[in-house]
Amino acid sequence: xxxxxxxxxxxxxxxxxxxxxxxxxxxxxxxxxxxxxxxxxxxxxxxxxxxxxxxxxxxxxxxxxxxxxxxxxxxxxxxxxxxxxxxxxxxxxxxxxxxxxxxxxxxxxxxxxxxxxxxxxxxxxxxxxxxxxxxxxxxxxxxxxxxxxxxxxxxxxxxxxxxxxxxxxxxxxxxxxxxxxxxxxxxxxxxxxxxxxxxxxxxxxxxxxxxxxxxxxxxxxxxxxxxxxxxxxx
Numbered sequence: 001x002x003x004x005x006x007x008x009x010x011x012x013x014x015x016x017x018x019x020x021x022x023x024x025x026x027x028x029x030x031x032x033x034x035x036x037x038x039x040x041x042x043x044x045x046x047x048x049x050x051x052x053x054x055x056x057x058x059x060x061x062x063x064x065x066x067x068x069x070x071x072x073x074x075x076x077x078x079x080x081x082x083x084x085x086x087x088x089x090x091x092x093x094x095x096x097x098x099x100x101x102x103x104x105x106x107x108x109x110x111x112x113x114x115x116x117x118x119x120x121x122x123x124x125x126x127x128x129x130x131x132x133x134x135x136x137x138x139x140x141x142x143x144x145x146x147x148x149x150x151x152x153x154x155x156x157x158x159x160x161x162x163x164x165x166x167x168x169x170x171x172x173x174x175x176x177x178x179x180x181x182x183x184x185x186x187x188x189x190x191x192x193x194x195x196x197x198x199x200x201x202x203x204x205x206x207x208x209x210x211x212x213x214x215x216x217x218x219x220x221x222x223x224x225x226x227x228x229x230x231x232x233x234x
Contacts, residue, residue, distance in 0.1 A: 007078050007133055009098050015077055016095045019064060023088050028058040032092055036099040045111055052096050052115060056089040056122065064091050078133060080164025080193055086129065093126040094133060102135040109139050116143055121152055128158035131165040138169060145174045153185050160192055167194030176203045179228070180210060189224040196231050204232025 013036075021029050035051040064086045066074070074081045083091070102108050112134075116127060128147055131140055144166070147159050159166060160178050170178065175198050182189055189195060207229050211221045 007135075009102070009133075009135065012077050012133055013095055013098045015073065016091050016098075019066065019070065020059070020088060020091055020095070023062065023064060024059045024092075028060075031058050032095065036095055039096060039099040040101065042101055045114075048096065048100060048111065049115065049118075052093055052123065055092045055096070059088045059092050061087050061089050061122075064088050078164075080167070081132060082162040082164075082193075083129075084162060089122070090126040090129060093123070094130040097127070097130050097134060105136050105139065109136060112140070113143070121155060124150075124152075124155045125158040128155065128165075129163065131159075132163065132168070137165065141169050141174075145170065148174070148178050148181060153187070156181065156185060157187055161187060162191055162193065164193050166192070167198055172198075172200055172202065176200070176206055179203060180206055183207075183210065183222060183225055189222070189228060195228065199228065199232040199234075201232060204229050207232070 017033070020032065024032075032055075035047070039048050039051065064083065066083060066086075071082065071084055074083055097112070100108060100111060112127070115123065119127060124147070128144065131137055131144060134140070144159055147155060150156050160182050166175060166178055179189065179192065179195070180203075182192060207225050211225055211229075214221050
């Protein structure tokens, strides 16, 4: 479990702006730019909340559709960042999250906790995908672990798949539960970052028990499970 990972928030915001400028209308971009500047300059939190909620009405929800070169740039800005499956509204919401004043950790975390508490499915996906880019990421461990208990697969996948946050910040208990649930809901294990690095004996036993239960019930077992069990033995 890693300590806090440093992210250049200004450069990351600039990168998001560049991507968005290529995929949304000039009118939508102007609206987003104006709102993000207001938020960065300390506008009332209600401005952030209402803007965060309104994003899809202005940007749409089409895929961000990044090229391989752009994905490589993302990796250069933040190791492990993989926005391959992001949509434009998710990128825009991330830009707003990065625009919030960050001088006071307690105030920043409290603002995000309020968003998490009232967020709909689309907002939750954006929030969880953005976790590795945010300031004070270590303060959202419990919130991320709670998100794993969601019955909405898209929300679970936003945390578990193509996301470096679990590998870096989850303890073994949360990590093992995430991997097991990924199998339960049918999410592909190969999209979990750090799967081999975080393999452990307890996880191997949990996976074996789960597989035996399924086989006893004459149900199939993912080949990825057995591959991971072998890694856990090493």
